Every structure is written in structure tokens, then in C-alpha cells.
Amino acid sequence: MVKKGSTTIYDIAAELKVSPATVSRVLSRSSHPVKEEVREAVLQTAKKMNYIPNAQARSLKLKKTSVVGVVIPSISNPFYPSIVRGMEDTATQEGYFLHLCSCDRNQDRTAHYIQTMLEQNVDAIISIYNDNIFASLSGYVSHGGILVNLNTTTDPYVSDRIYNIQVDKLLEARMATEHLLSLGHKKIAVLMSKLDYQIRLDKVAGICQTLEAAGLELPEERLLIYGRDCQARELCREDTERGAQLVDAMLNRCPEVTAIICMNDIMALGAIFELKKKGYRVPADYSVMGFDDSFSSPYSSPTISTVALDKYSWGQSLMGFTIERIREAQDKGLKRLPTGVISEQGLLEPITLIHRKSTDVPRTSPGA
Amino acid sequence: MVKKGSTTIYDIAAELKVSPATVSRVLSRSSHPVKEEVREAVLQTAKKMNYIPNAQARSLKLKKTSVVGVVIPSISNPFYPSIVRGMEDTATQEGYFLHLCSCDRNQDRTAHYIQTMLEQNVDAIISIYNDNIFASLSGYVSHGGILVNLNTTTDPYVSDRIYNIQVDKLLEARMATEHLLSLGHKKIAVLMSKLDYQIRLDKVAGICQTLEAAGLELPEERLLIYGRDCQARELCREDTERGAQLVDAMLNRCPEVTAIICMNDIMALGAIFELKKKGYRVPADYSVMGFDDSFSSPYSSPTISTVALDKYSWGQSLMGFTIERIREAQDKGLKRLPTGVISEQGLLEPITLIHRKSTDVPRTSPGA
DNA sequence: CTGAAAGCGCTAACAT
DNA sequence: ATGTTAGCGCTTTCAG
Numbered sequence: 042m043v044k045k046g047s048t049t050i051y052d053i054a055a056e057l058k059v060s061p062a063t064v065s066r067v068l069s070r071s072s073h074p075v076k077e078e079v080r081e082a083v084l085q086t087a088k089k090m091n092y093i094p095n096a097q098a099r100s101l102k103l104k105k106t107s108v109v110g111v112v113i114p115s116i117s118n119p120f121y122p123s124i125v126r127g128m129e130d131t132a133t134q135e136g137y138f139l140h141l142c143s144c145d146r147n148q149d150r151t152a153h154y155i156q157t158m159l160e161q162n163v164d165a166i167i168s169i170y171n172d173n174i175f176a177s178l179s180g181y182v183s184h185g186g187i188l189v190n191l192n193t194t195t196d197p198y199v200s201d202r203i204y205n206i207q208v209d210k211l212l213e214a215r216m217a218t219e220h221l222l223s224l225g226h227k228k229i230a231v232l233m234s235k236l237d238y239q240i241r242l243d244k245v246a247g248i249c250q251t252l253e254a255a256g257l258e259l260p261e262e263r264l265l266i267y268g269r270d271c272q273a274r275e276l277c278r279e280d281t282e283r284g285a286q287l288v289d290a291m292l293n294r295c296p297e298v299t300a301i302i303c304m305n306d307i308m309a310l311g312a313i314f315e316l317k318k319k320g321y322r323v324p325a326d327y328s329v330m331g332f333d334d335s336f337s338s339p340y341s342s343p344t345i346s347t348v349a350l351d352k353y354s355w356g357q358s359l360m361g362f363t364i365e366r367i368r369e370a371q372d373k374g375l376k377r378l379p380t381g382v383i384s385e386q387g388l389l390e391p392i393t394l395i396h397r398k399s400t401d402v403p404r405t406s407p408g409a
Numbered sequence: 410m411v412k413k414g415s416t417t418i419y420d421i422a423a424e425l426k427v428s429p430a431t432v433s434r435v436l437s438r439s440s441h442p443v444k445e446e447v448r449e450a451v452l453q454t455a456k457k458m459n460y461i462p463n464a465q466a467r468s469l470k471l472k473k474t475s476v477v478g479v480v481i482p483s484i485s486n487p488f489y490p491s492i493v494r495g496m497e498d499t500a501t502q503e504g505y506f507l508h509l510c511s512c513d514r515n516q517d518r519t520a521h522y523i524q525t526m527l528e529q530n531v532d533a534i535i536s537i538y539n540d541n542i543f544a545s546l547s548g549y550v551s552h553g554g555i556l557v558n559l560n561t562t563t564d565p566y567v568s569d570r571i572y573n574i575q576v577d578k579l580l581e582a583r584m585a586t587e588h589l590l591s592l593g594h595k596k597i598a599v600l601m602s603k604l605d606y607q608i609r610l611d612k613v614a615g616i617c618q619t620l621e622a623a624g625l626e627l628p629e630e631r632l633l634i635y636g637r638d639c640q641a642r643e644l645c646r647e648d649t650e651r652g653a654q655l656v657d658a659m660l661n662r663c664p665e666v667t668a669i670i671c672m673n674d675i676m677a678l679g680a681i682f683e684l685k686k687k688g689y690r691v692p693a694d695y696s697v698m699g700f701d702d703s704f705s706s707p708y709s710s711p712t713i714s715t716v717a718l719d720k721y722s723w724g725q726s727l728m729g730f731t732i733e734r735i736r737e738a739q740d741k742g743l744k745r746l747p748t749g750v751i752s753e754q755g756l757l758e759p760i761t762l763i764h765r766k767s768t769d770v771p772r773t774s775p776g777a
Numbered sequence: 778c779t780g781a782a783a784g785c786g787c788t789a790a791c792a793t
Numbered sequence: 794a795t796g797t798t799a800g801c802g803c804t805t806t807c808a809g
Binding site for chain 3 (some may be wrong): 067073098
Binding site (some may be wrong): 091093094095121125138153180184336338341 | 484494525561
């Protein structure tokens with residue numbers, strides 16, 4: 042950014058013998074009237090002199106930056122890139138920018154990133170599935186920040202400028218479970234990473250609910266949970282590997298099961314891999330399903346049944362919603378949406394079930 | 410960013426009855442001497458008053474923003490997320506931020522993003538595999554911007570502050586081809602998306618070279634290219650789908666082939682999917698391989714042989730290199746690395762071949 | 778060791 | 794319709 046003598050509105054003003062104010066008015070598309078010929082002249086010399094507006098100077102004056110912070114577990118987790126792309130596209134369209142924060146759902150990382158966003162004066166923060174966001178937020182809210190928080194929050198931190206968008210993971214889990222039930226499965230195992238995040242707890246809860254409603258249950262030994270939680274870079278491969286290891290455990294603990302619900306498609310991929318390696322057939326011996334419709338799911342063997350959501354559209358909607366909130370706050374208290382809990386309904390594309398080849402009726406022979 | 414009366418160094422100065430200059434000196438860790446007890450007092454009241462430095466004001470004064478622009482085809486292309494995560498991690502570590510630009514390798518998008526980065530005064534831009542970057546760069550370089558450009562450039566735009574890091578795609582292609590050759594394959598097909606980017610051209614060139622060096626060739630009908638190029642959101646699935654369709658074409662045009670090199674693992678996944686669907690076995694009937702070690706490659710059926718690179722490390726190195734260049738430029742012309750073409754050697758982790766199950770010796774029966 | 782003051786580039790009152 | 798000017802929050806000469 043060495044900008045040795047980059048041209049400013051003063052240079053243009055001098056060149057044209059008008060005031061900087063006039064130049065500013067036309068270059069910032071102010072509604073203030075400017076004589077048409079002057080406007081033309083300004084535009085022209087601006088181009089001629091290769092004028093580039095300075096965003097920092099503008100921000101300093103206007104107290105807004107047009108950047109929105111995006112807090113996700115990790116961009117290398119395959120669930121997020123398409124969401125971020127959706128966000129990026131509508132942000133760009135509306136003249137906003139992304140400040141990306143891969144927080145690993147980690148308290149310290151989150152706190153650190155919030156601090157930097159505070160210093161950078163982001164106009165808003167969008168957080169996805171980060172249970173730790175509120176703990177780091179004390180400063181942010183008091184400084185007038187807007188937060189759009191996507192989670193399955195049951196006890197949200199409510200405040201002006203905080204919008205909790207509640208995702209119904211129970212519903213997602215119910216859809217998956219009902220799918221298996223409708224195929225005739227009665228003994229279902231569940232494969233999960235550590236249950237230290239709300240969305241995972243909710244998934245398990247949803248499965249239990251549905252089972253119970255059908256007069257069935259999820260006995261302890263059929264809920265298999267991987268030891269510690271996963272982070273950072275090769276997250277995706279870790280999840281897959283866990284799926285494989287969890288299947289091993291399952292085959293020891295509860296082989297009588299006929300269907301397996303995995304935390305996500307990535308884990309399902311590993312589960313299926315291991316099952317096949319051990320000589321079992323999917324879905325003939327075991328049905329397996331996941332969540333999130335990972336990109337390889339329609340092409341794996343067998344193709345993976347899943348509960349899907351349109352990630353790109355979610356990203357777009359979330360960013361669109363956020364930018365509306367920013368503008369609303371800048372237009373100083375126009376009609377204000379209710380803060381607090383907001384349903385995903387109507388805001389995000391609905392969840393759908395995709396029945397592919399990894400799920401079918403249960404085997405009839407007992408031992409698999 | 411509503412910051413109604415957020416505390417500034419003036420507030421702290423007033424509180425302590427010292428000058429703003431003194432406060433600034435301690436809070437910005439200036440080397441300028443400040444009496445120890447004053448320093449303590451400042452630090453303490455800064456904390457007490459909940460002081461947050463204002464990055465825009467700082468940037469305006471210092472003419473640097475600590476943000477680096479990252480130009481990639483798309484964050485939703487599974488090749489990039491781990492690279493970006495690597496970049497993010499070292500950026501964070503060094504006090505820098507990312508400004509993410511999914512350009513779809515598109516001229517207009519690229520130009521637009523460069524313009525916004527110019528206005529935002531990013532300290533540097535890292536561009537990966539974007540042949541169109543130079544066309545949009547006229548303004549950027551003249552404004553003192555630093556560019557770190559990763560590509561297979563043969564005719565780089567050379568200038569002060571432009572660092573062209575040359576990736577040897579020919580080598581990658583050679584490694585893949587030699588692997589197949591060493592297994593005994595003589596008739597090899599190549600599946601590609603439209604050849605309008607340098608990296609793809611280089612891959613094809615590398616394959617041809619290696620074949621010719623072995624006294625073989627790549628006849629026209631064995632080079633299968635998908636019609637138009639792919640963009641944006643569901644990029645990954647498109648590539649897979651293309652792989653499937655290209656295999657169909659291949660089975661018509663050159664079924665005598667015994668091995669297939671795909672543009673990347675994503676395409677290989679689709680190719681294998683289609684082959685199996687048609688009743689062929691991989692690798693018994695056709696060996697298939699790809700590039701880039703996509704995350705599902707170790708878990709697909711069969712697992713996919715590939716030419717791999719450590720994406721996360723690449724991201725880290727690239728960002729590290731870039732930040733060094735920024736600091737160098739700010740320390741005003743210290744020893745300056747040669748601009749122009751720089752070899753990836755030593756800067757990026759080396760490429761390796763991963764032999765998995767999708768490649769084996771050629772079938773002996775003729776017709777597949 | 779500390780303070781006063783200029784100024785980074787821009788916008789928005791407030792004149793005119 | 795245009796110009797003058799203050800100031801956003803910070804750093805940094807320059808003077809003391």
C-alpha cells in the first residue's frame with residue numbers, strides 16, 4: 042500500500058478549480074445537487090487522474106466499513122465453503138466484504154478473532170454453530186455491533202442487535218430417523234464425534250424422540266461417540282477416519298443393529314468404507330445414512346442417503362439478512378425486526394431428505 | 410459499527426492528564442521511551458475504559474492495512490479451502506487478515522475485485538491459477554501494490570513488487586504418466602475440462618511429453634475435453650458429472666485404452682462412477698487416476714491414485730512469503746528478493762505420488 | 778521523557 | 794449550486 046502520491050479529491054479539486062466538497066459530492070454519489078457539467082468534469086478528471094477512493098478515510102468519517110465478519114468452525118470443513126461462497130456473492134453484490142474467521146469452535150480463537158473484528162470495526166458478525174460466541178462477545182455488543190448467530194440455541198443471549206436464527210436440528214434428525222423407520226428398521230446405531238456442541242446434542246435428541254414416539258429406543262450401547270473433538274486442517278479426513286473406527290466399535294458392541302445414522306456424510310463415507318472392508322454389504326447388511334449432502338455422496342459406492350440443505354442459498358440468505366440489519370441500524374431505527382430468536386423458516390431453504398442407495402429395507406437374516 | 414462514544418486515546422489521555430501522544434506511544438508499542446509508571450497507568454486505564462484501537466484511523470495514518478487479498482477461482486472448489494485455511498492461520502499469527510475473492514477465473518469478476526482491493530488498500534494480493542489477473546492489474550501495480558502470483562506462467566508480467574511463483578504442472582503430469590507407464594500401460598486417455606487455462610494446458614503437455622519420451626503418443630481421440638468451462642457454486646459436482654460424461658465419450662471413441670488420467674480427483678470420482686455403472690471394473694478393466702488428493706479419494710471404491718500436494722502447507726508458505734515481502738517493502742528496500750519468476754522449489758512442499766487402488770497393471774484381454 | 782500540533786483522505790454541516 | 798471547515802482516531806515529527 043505504498044501509494045506514493047496517489048491522487049485524492051484535493052488533486053481533482055485543484056485541477057478543476059472547484060472545492061473538494063464538490064468533488065466528494067459527485068464521487069460519493071451524494072444526493073446533494075451538483076451542476077451537471079461540473080459533475081461530468083469531475084468524473085472525467087477522476088478517471089484521467091486515476092483516482093481511487095480511500096476506504097479507510099471513508100470509514101473513519103462514516104463510521105462504517107462495509108465488512109462483515111464470518112465466524113465458522115473452519116473453512117477446511119467441507120460443510121462451509123459453499124455457504125461462504127453464497128455469502129461472498131451476495132456481499133459483493135451489495136458492496137460488502139468478508140472477514141473470514143476459522144475459529145475451530147475454540148474459545149480462545151473465537152475471543153481473539155472477535156477482538157480483531159472489533160478493532161477492524163466490522164459492521165456485523167455472522168456466526169455459525171459456534172457455542173462459544175457469546176462468551177467472547179461482551180465487548181462487541183456494547184460497542185454497537187450486530188450479530189447474526191446461527192445455532193440451535195435454546196437459551197440465547199438476547200439483546201438489541203443480536204439475531205439468533207434457530208436451526209431445527211431436531212427436525213433434521215427426525216427426518217433421518219423416520220426415513221429409516223419407514224424402511225422397517227427397528228435397531229439403529231448412531232455414530233458421532235464428541236457431544237460437546239449443541240447441534241450434535243440436538244441431533245441425538247431428535248433421533249431419540251423419534252424412536253420413542255415409535256415405541257423404540259436408543260440403548261446406550263448403540264450411541265457411539267468418538268473420543269476427543271476434531272479441529273483445524275484435515276478435519277474432513279478425521280471425521281471419515283472416525284466413522285471407520287466407530288464402525289469397528291459398533292460391530293463389537295451392537296452388531297444386531299440394521300441401520301446406522303452418522304453425524305454427517307463424511308463420517309458415513311468412512312463407516313461404509315470400513316463396513317465393506319470387513320465384508321459387509323451396504324445396504325444389504327447395514328443401511329447407512331448421513332447429513333449435509335457432501336459433494337461425493339452422489340458418487341460413492343453406494344451413493345449415500347442424506348438429509349440435505351442448500352448450502353449456497355443458506356449463505357446468500359444469511360448474508361442478505363445481515364446486510365438488511367446493518368442498513369436498518371444505519372437508517373437509525375426504522376422498523377426493527379424482533380431480535381432474539383428467529384425461526385429459520387422462511388429465511389433459509391428448507392431441509393430435504395435425499396434417498397439414495399445406502400439405505401434400504403433391513404436384512405432378514407439375523408447375524409448380518 | 411455504531412460506536413456511540415467508544416473510548417479513544419484522547420479519553421485515556423484526559424483521564425490521566427497526559428498527552429495523547431504518550432498514550433499512543435505505549436498503546437502502539439512504539440519504541441519511543443515512556444516512563445515506566447506512566448506506561449503502567451496507561452495500560453491499566455486503557456483496560457479499565459475498555460479501549461479498542463481503531464484500525465481505520467491507524468491505517469489512514471500508517472498507510473498500511475494488514476490485510477492481504479486472496480484471489481482464487483472459488484472457495485467452493487474443494488481444492489482451495491485447505492489452502493485458504495493455511496493462509497488464514499499464518500496470517501492470523503502474523504497479525505494479518507484475509508480478503509477473500511472467488512473470481513471464477515473470470516475477467517470481469519477479477520477486475521471488479523481488484524478495484525475493491527485497491528480501494529481497501531490491501532497490503533498485497535495473492536493470486537492462484539488466475540490467468541486473467543494481469544489484465545486487471547494496471548492500476549494495482551502503479552499504486553504500489555505487491556502481487557504474489559502462483560501459476561505455471563511461461564511469459565510472466567515482470568515488475569518490481571510482482572513475484573511470480575512458478576508451479577511445475579508439467580512435472581505433476583509427468584509423475585502421473587510415468588506411474589501408469591511403469592505399470593505397463595501404453596494406451597492412455599486424458600479427461601479434461603475446457604483447455605482455456607494454463608494449468609490444464611500444461612498438464613496435457615506434460616502427459617504428451619512423457620508419452621513421447623517413451624516412444625508413445627496421445628492421439629487426438631484420446632484427449633477428451635468437456636465443452637464449456639465450469640464456474641461458481643456447484644463446481645465440484647460439475648466436475649464429477651463431467652468425468653462421468655467424458656467416460657461415456659471415451660468408451661465410444663477409444664475403448665482400447667487401458668488407463669485414464671483425469672484432470673483431478675473430483676473428475677476421476679465421476680469417471681469411476683460411470684465406469685462401474687457400465688459394468689467395468691476399476692482397475693481390472695481400466696486404471697483411473699487424478700490429481701490433488703481430494704478428501705474422499707482414500708475412501709472411495711476403489712481408493713483413488715493421485716498426485717498430491719499438501720494444500721495446508723502451501724497456503725502457509727504462500728502467506729508467509731507474502732508477509733515477508735510486505736515487511737521488506739515497508740522496511741524500505743532492504744535486501745530484495747528477485748522479482749519475476751521464482752521457482753516453487755524450496756518455497757512449497759514437494760509434490761508426491763500416492764499409489765492407491767484405482768491403478769494397476771493393464772488388463773490382458775483386449776476388449777475390456 | 779513529554780507535549781503540541783499537523784495531517785492521513787474523506788464527508789457533512791454550515792455558510793454563501 | 795458551491796465553498797469552507799471541522800473532525801473521524803491515530804501517529805509522529807518537532808520542540809521543549
